[in-house]
Amino acid sequence: MKLPELKKIFRKKYIIRVVAGALVVGLVSTSSVQYTALADKAATTEQTTNDIISTDDVKVSNKDIDKDETVYLISKADGTVSDTIVASHLVNKDGADKIEDVADLKNIKNTNGNEKFTQNGTEVTWQANGKDIYYQGHTTKEAPVSVKVTYTLDDKEVKPKDLAGKSGHVKIHYEYTNNSTYTENVNGESVTTVVPFAAITGMVLNDDFTNIKVTNGRVVQNGTKSVVIGYALPGLKDSLEKAGGKFDKDVELPDSLDIEADVKNFDLETQMTAIVDASNTITSSSKSSNTISNDIDKLSDAGDQLKDGSEQLADGTSQLNDGAKKLAGGAKSAKDGSSKLASGTKQLKDGLGTLNSNMGTFKSGASSLSSGLNQYTAGVSKLNGGIGTLRSGLSPLRSQLPALKKINFNDLANQLTALSTGVSQLKSGSDQLLAGYNGDGTAKNPGLVKSMDQLTAGAKSVSDGASSVSSGASSLSDGATKASTGASSVSSGASDVSNGAANVSNGASTLSDSASKLAGGAKSVSDGAAKVDAGIGQLETQLSGLGTQFGTISQEQLTETIDKSLNTNQSLISLLKSTKILTDDKITLANIDGVVTKLTENQTQVIDALAKANSNDTVTATATYYTALDVLHRVQSARDALNTAEQSLQDMLTNETTQKQLKELKDGSAQVANGAKQVSEGSQQLAAGSKQLATGSKSLADGSKNLATGSKSLADGSKTLADGAKQLADGSSTLATGSKTESDGMTQANAGVKQLANGHKQLSDGINELYTSLNNSGISKLDVKKYSSLPTAAETLIDGVDQLYKGGNTLVANNSKLTGGASKLSSGAGQISSGVSRLYSGAGTLFNGQNTLTSGLSTLYDGTNTLADGAEKLTSGADKLHDGIVKLDKEGIEKLVNSYNGDIKPLANQLRAALDAGEDYQSFSGLADGKQGSVQFLYRMDGISKDDD
Incomplete structure (x- = not known):
């Protein structure tokens, strides 16, 4: 294993310094004290060895x-x-x-x-x-280590005795020679080395020495004197290099020592050198060479870790510095934000306080709204029931509508014209006949007596006409009787209408009062306002259509047919009942229903009478028709009054203010209250219209009574006319039969003429009364063609009621939702109140906590600034530390690694042998x-x- 391979795991200079340098420095420190004490004692050079x-x-x-x-x-x-x-x-x-x-x-x-x-x-x-x-x-x-001392003054070697008293730059060189040898068996190998002695030289210099320098040592100042200590490890470097490698000059394993200084009057009292076994500072449990190698490896790893750690420390402190700056910036932002948060928290707390204080009002309003919704749903149910009754009441009109559509108003107009013409002709003929009977006493007009020549020729015609008159008079008498009876019924019904109209007026007043109450509770029905608005829209459309349709119907058109009269009154029923959608159950709708029902019954009687009259003669039919016409006139008066009420309602619904209120009904209960006020005002107008209806109904009742009286007189006259006509027929027949017998016949003729004159007078009176009644009733001016649109109006009315019925069902279908919503609203209001209370309490805690947070953030901000400053200094120090460690690695450990070129194992063995030699x-x-x-x-x-x- 070569040293270059160990550069990453072994830093050799450090271990050598441990075993050959650091220990010696400790010895130097120990010896320096001893030598200082010795120097103080050495007074003269004659001191003896003892x-x-x-x-x-x-x-x-x-x-x-x-x-x-x-x-x-x-x-x-x-x-x-x-x-x-x-x-x-x-x-x-x-x-x-x-x-x-x-x-x-x-x-x-x-x-x-x-x-x-x-x-x-x-x-x-x-x-x-x-x-x-x-x-x-x-x-x-001979000692194992010898010492040789050489002196130089100003770079010239001098003998010691020649140096005394001299001045200049002096240099003293100590050369140490290790004369010991030692052979040791290490790991099975025989290793020769020297005993690792350390030479420590010390001297005391007076104040004549300045600029003192020492290699491998140090200078200790002691008052006016300086103690100089230096060391060497003689022979150790050469002994270690026997392992096969070489150390560079920079490796501090010196064999010598140099001391130099500037001196004046050189004088050196004494100098001493101690030679000690360096291994004496290591105990007998010294480590083996293998352990040393392991320690070297650990030392190498530690060196790498030291370098890596310094890099990480530098990086970490840099990151810490950046983070501290960011933290400082964030703390400032947090501090500024905390101030804003504190302001917002206070506003939140104040706002919640206001909200909490108003929760009582909110709960009360929610309760009122819930109660109002319940009232509204109950009213909707009642309204829907009324609409159902109204729809059921239209069933007769619905069943008669096909027949009404089949009526030919042109034929009816022609019949009315023929009736008027016939009555006129009848009166003219009657007048002429009466004049013929009476005569004027002149030759030109001698009367019936002088016209007997013409009697025979006209007797048959008179007899035939009398028979016809008798038959028609009988029918007329029967029809008139029935007309009288029907007129009486109509008169009674009209009286009931008058009474019912008064009740309607009273109910309208009640409606006005109820509408005022409705305005007070309108806030409760805000949730149902949209649906009410839709229903009112439908009502407005229907009323507008009805108003348009009724506006096209004239008084004359009501006489189109008795069936049409019934339909017209059914329209009145619908209009009267339709007012219920704007009122509550306190309105006297039952009274109105009763009046209209009686009116319908009376008109049914008129229809029956006229139906029977169709089979009788024209005179009887005419009398009956007059009775029906009078009833229709009164119905028209009632309709006019109702139109007034309808117009008032229409005006209310189309009023700009009302429209605006209906729109605002969807946005809030306050606008609903204003709309309810308008409903109240409209109800007052309806009450006024109802009063007018009552007045018209009374007039209708009075006219009906008059019609009944006239009809009865007409019936009586018609009966007398019939009797006279019968007598006239009988007399005519007798006259014709008895003409053969002049005396008898003339006697009978004279009696018949007298009877005929009397009967004709009665007939003339009846015809005159009929003619007068016909003219007074205005039948000649009646234009029934204008009533041709009445079937369409009735059909529109039926369709509108059907739509209203469907809308009512929709409202009722939503009642359960509104009722459930009202219950949830009441319950939710309590929960909201409780939640707001807790929220307000929490806001107070939040506000207090925010104040604490603001204070803490302020402290944090100050601390982060301090931290940032410290982190910046730490970063600077870490960078310097890293640079120093890198420098140590390159200039110290790495240089030592490169200073020895060889296998580390023999070096370790050599070192172990040296240590063993020292111990031995x-x-x-x-x-x-x-x-x-x-x-x-x-x-x-x-x-x-x-x-x-």
């Missing part, structure tokens, strides 16, 4: 040992050794009386007690008496079997001073 030993007890190992040695090398200023003294400390762990030791020394002496010893070669036995033993001795053995090198003078020891060397070099000269 003094040095007694004052300098260097302890650099904390291992659990049995023997601790310090080797003092007394040297000249250039590093040449003049004497070697070994000071030993035997640790009596168990408090033994004797301690066995090995020491290749001369002149051994106890330095801290009176304990005795015996020596046999290198074996030494101490009478310890349970105490530790401190002793020293001398040796000529435990004594300089000797160590008894089974004992643990430690050793350190201390070079004490002479000072350089003018006084030495």
Whole structure:
């Protein structure tokens, strides 16, 4: 495995620094304190070796040992050794009386007690008496590390003695040589190395030295003096490179040390160098080379993670910075929005407060509306029932409509004309006959007596005419009697009409009052306003059609036929009943129905009478027709009054204000109330029209009475006329029969002439009365052709009622929905009230929470600004940290990786051997079997001073 392959997983410089650098720096720190104390004690250069030993007890190992040695090398200023003294400390762990030791020394002496010893070669036995033993001795053995010191002044090498008192730029170079060798078996391989000694050199410089610099060390200021400490690892680099690789110059495994400074009057009191085993700072449980390799791998991974982590940290802090800025911006927006939200929340709270305070009114209105809807649906049901009754009442008109359509109004007009002409001729003939009977007493007009010559020729004609007259008079008498009876019935019915009309007037007043009440409750029927509006629209159309149709019917057209008269009265019934759709059940519709029913019955009697008269003579039919005509006149008067009411209603419905109100009915109950007021006003107009109807009905009743009286007189006269005519016929027959016998016949003729004269006088009176009645009734002026449109009007009326009936069914069908809606409305109003109350309470909580939110957002905004500032600084620091780690990787770890070109495994083995050698090198003078020891060397070099000269 080559080093380039390990660049991603191993950063070698760091581990080497751990084992060969960091530990030595710790030793330097320890020694610096000791050397400073020693320097303060060293007053003169004559201090003896014993003094040095007694004052300098260097302890650099904390291992659990049995023997601790310090080797003092007394040297000249250039590093040449003049004497070697070994000071030993035997640790009596168990408090033994004797301690066995090995020491290749001369002149051994106890330095801290009176304990005795015996020596046999290198074996030494101490009478310890349970105490530790401190002793020293001398040796000529060479130390494992030698030191050579070279001095340069202003870049020129000088001898130490020549440097004293000089000034300039001085440089002192320490060259350390590791003379030890050691062979160790590592992982089955024999590895030769040196003991990893660390050389630590220290000196105390006075204030004549300035600009002091040291390689591999540091300068410590101590008042007016400076303590300079430096270190080296002699022979370690060469020993590690035996593994086959090479380190670059940048790798800090130095074999030497340089100290330089600017000096005035050079004077160096003393300088000392400690040589210590670097492995002494590592315990006996040191790791194997395999473990070291594993640690190196872990270290490599840690280096990669450190670099990657710094990149992620830089990216993360950048994102944090961006997020903090966005957060600050969002916090500001939230703060501004919170202010607006607070304003809106307050408005919401105030609005809900107003709404909550008005919920009582709302609930009351909803309850009233619900009640009104119930009233409305009940009224609709009653209205629909009335419409059904109205439709049923039109059944007779519906059944008679085909017959009405078959009437020939032109033939009827011709018959009426012929009747009028016949009556006129009858009167003229009667007048002439009366004049013939009486004569004037002159020769020209002697009367009946003088006209007997003509009597025979005219007797047959008179007899025949008398028979015809007798027969017609009898029929006329019968018809007149029936006409009289019918007229009486009509008179009675007209009286009932008058009374019923008065009831209608009273009902109309009640209608007006009810309409006023309706206006007060109109708000309750706002939901049904659209359907009512549709129904009113249909009513308006129907009334408009009826008004148009009735406007085309003249008084004369009502005499078209008795059947048509019945249909006309059915139209009156429909119009009277139609007023119910604008009223409530308090209107006296029953009274109106009763009056109209009686009117219908009377007219039925007239129809029957006239039907019977069709088989009698013309005179009787004429009398009966007069009676019917008088009834029709009164019906027309009632119709005129009803037209007035209908016109008032039509005016109300087409009024611009009413139309506007009907439209606004869909938008709100307030407009419905105004529309109801208009209904009330229309009802008042209807009441006025009903009063006019009552007045007309009374006139109709009075006229009917007169008609009945006249009809009775006509009947009586007709009967007398019939009797006279019969007598005239009998007399004529007798006259014709008895003409053969002159005397008898003349006697009978004279008696018959007298009877005939009397009967003719009665007949003349009846004819005159009939003629007068006919003229007074205006039959000659009657134009029945104008009534030809009456069948169409009746058919339109029937269709309109059918449509009204369908609309009523639709309204009733929606009653259940309105009733259910009213119930839900009442229940929903309570729920809404409760919900508004809770909403108002929640709005208060929201308002309080919003205030807290606004305060918190303000604090958040301030905090986010602080966070944004900190994030920006953190981003800057993270970038610098990342740059520093990258620099460390490239200039430190990577450079160390590239500094050694070879297989890492032999290097690890070499390093393990060096550490093992350090652990095995435990004594300089000797160590008894089974004992643990430690050793350190201390070079004490002479000072350089003018006084030495």
